[in-house]
Amino acid sequence: MAGWLASQGRDVLLVDGDDQETSSDFTAWREQTLGNTGYTLVNMTGANLRKQVEAMKPKYDHIIIDTGGRDTTSQRAALSVADVSMIPFVPRSFDLWTITKVTDLIDEIQSIRAEPLIAYTFLSRADIRSADNRDVADALSKISQLTYLAYPISNRKAISNAAGLGLTPFEGENIDRKATKEIEDLFNRVLNGNDITATA
Template identity: 75%
Template structure:
């Protein structure tokens, strides 16, 4: 499966989730390729720290940007169990190439009004991509960097659920320090010496649903 993490607005935790998903898939016993399609190279920086911390990243990392990303990913699809693509936080050629080749698009939204304002642009991009694909793209939205307790979470979740072009997944990822603390040393949130069990539960719920369809509730 090819899973692309996409957003047309930065600061939603896209790269953090992409690298955590890659590490999570490795933990599940899969052979994984992580594609850094973001010019900021956040996933590449994470992987460099990961190699220093662990000695072995557990997955293969490649950098790909531009329209050629689609062709390169297609050529490597059969070599890995799963390919995770981290794209930039704006509408770029790399992001559209990733959407054109992915089986699943993961589109995080922070529970803020100015983040939700981008939903129309996101849907326009998804619709354009769907029109040129032979097989429909599974596009999912979910809350990322959500407040631990806030009415904003509920309001934005309800708004996201009203758009038929993208499926809302009710598995929010909260804005927990555990994610940034782990990423700063090249680790997934479940790999730290004393993992934040709530953060681990959240990613398990989201990732299991995407990969297996398991409806495992996260702990808020």
């Protein structure tokens, strides 16, 4: 998302709040490949993340915070300061087992916020065609704390190949048009509220 926003001329801050530092690794590869990331990266973890992000909000068009999928102090700080949360689910039953923990956390965060958090969920690494997609999408669409977006991101080799170079699927020599469309449709829906016909 940071790369997509930067490609549109937006001033973007990417905050790596995950101890695994995946966003930092991706950005390092991106700098080696492109020479310029197109966005600013900072590492922040812990409760202080909220205060620092609040201070930097006026300086950027968009701030993207990556805290990983675990319930951590960094994730809670990010959810308390963010406008929108994007929660991906892999369409497998064991991934869906975590939904109660997710909804409990969202309920807790909503109770301390002045303005409600917009919590979106979508399918990530979805099979191209699978009953699992439909079953998990149906389950997610029934959860009141989350707004399910029917814009699945398929499990495409082009995405992992690009990521290994620090690129998005819409950059580089071999652009996968299907992967690009899926990602752009999802991001446009989140940022602009534009609904496009999509299937899960």
